[in-house]
Amino acid sequence: MVTKILDHFDIRQIANSGQCFRINKHSSKQNTYTVIAYGKYLEVIQVPESKEVKFNCTDKEFEEIWKKYFDLEANYGYYIDHVDTEDKFLTSAVAAGDGIRILRQELWETMVSFIISQNNNISRIKKSIEVLCEFCGKGQKAGDGTIYYLFPQAEDLLDIKLLQIAKLGYRDKYIQKLAENVVAGEINMEILNNPLLTDEYIENYLKGIYGIGTKVANCIMLFGLHKINSFPMDTWIKKIIRDEYNGVFPVDQYNGFVGIIQQYIFNYAMHRKEEG
DNA sequence: TAACAGGAAGTAC
DNA sequence: GTACTTCCTGTT
Numbered sequence: 689m690v691t692k693i694l695d696h697f698d699i700r701q702i703a704n705s706g707q708c709f710r711i712n713k714h715s716s717k718q719n720t721y722t723v724i725a726y727g728k729y730l731e732v733i734q735v736p737e738s739k740e741v742k743f744n745c746t747d748k749e750f751e752e753i754w755k756k757y758f759d760l761e762a763n764y765g766y767y768i769d770h771v772d773t774e775d776k777f778l779t780s781a782v783a784a785g786d787g788i789r790i791l792r793q794e795l796w797e798t799m800v801s802f803i804i805s806q807n808n809n810i811s812r813i814k815k816s817i818e819v820l821c822e823f824c825g826k827g828q829k830a831g832d833g834t835i836y837y838l839f840p841q842a843e844d845l846l847d848i849k850l851l852q853i854a855k856l857g858y859r860d861k862y863i864q865k866l867a868e869n870v871v872a873g874e875i876n877m878e879i880l881n882n883p884l885l886t887d888e889y890i891e892n893y894l895k896g897i898y899g900i901g902t903k904v905a906n907c908i909m910l911f912g913l914h915k916i917n918s919f920p921m922d923t924w925i926k927k928i929i930r931d932e933y934n935g936v937f938p939v940d941q942y943n944g945f946v947g948i949i950q951q952y953i954f955n956y957a958m959h960r961k962e963e964g
Numbered sequence: 965t966a967a968c969a970g971g972a973a974g975t976a977c
Numbered sequence: 978g979t980a981c982t983t984c985c986t987g988t989t
Contacts, residue, residue: 707973805974806972806973807973807974807981808984809984809985811984811985812972855984857984858980859981859982860982862975898975898976899974899975902975904975907973925973958973
């Protein structure tokens with residue numbers, strides 16, 4: 689067990705922020721969330737009324753995987769402090785979403801997940817992805833005996849009949865084709881990690897893939913490549929920009945980290961009803 | 965009640 | 978501009 693004192697970190701906020709689909713509240717343990725990523729199963733315990741967070745793993749695993757995954761080396765206080773205090777909407781959004789971080793998720797999983805996310809809702813996306821993992825992914829057993837399923841690799845997603853079990857709808861053919869192209873070596877995702885590539889090049893490369901348009905490309909860049917200046921424009925964000933910003937969001941004001949600002953807005957737009 | 969419309973982190977054509 | 982899978986929500 690690794691215990692850390694963390695500012696601006698709230699696993700509940702992260703789990704509910706819509707950027708990831710495989711972080712869930714533990715079915716019985718209080719204040720505990722389960723994470724499956726990078727081949728591992730992790731339990732995260734958020735100690736109430738404190739900055740203490742417990743990670744159920746070794747020091748080595750924490751340093752090698754989770755520190756990076758949760759973007760713990762970034763200073764979210766910096767981003768928050770740079771929010772325009774005149775912007776009442778954004779100030780509220782950031783206050784309501786304090787604790788969110790932009791995870792560094794695996795590229796392949798992010799690609800597949802956000803293709804599934806198009807014209808879809810979060811509860812359905814999560815269900816589809818879980819079925820996909822159970823039917824196509826590799827089963828593993830954690831130290832405490834918990835069975836968990838890894839996100840399927842490209843070679844596990846070639847059979848359209850298996851994909852249909854996950855009820856991906858018309859998106860199944862996008863996933864099947866993508867898996868096929870990756871296995872055949874026609875799409876090489878690893879090149880996208882090259883730091884010399886411009887964001888524009890990466891976006892165009894992604895948009896060349898069947899089933900990926902502008903919005904999904906930007907999600908992949910933000911969540912799978914940690915390009916935090918990417919700005920996915922979805923229905924929620926469009927509505928907010930129309931209703932709160934007279935149709936124009938001041939992206940230049942947040943140049944370099946507008947993707948993080950976007951996540952606070954998205955989260956707030958999606959949740960503010962239930963939070964009053 | 966059960967049926968039905970509307971909508972969902974959009975994209976291909 | 979329209980069709981698209983399936984599910985969930987709200988309305989009648």
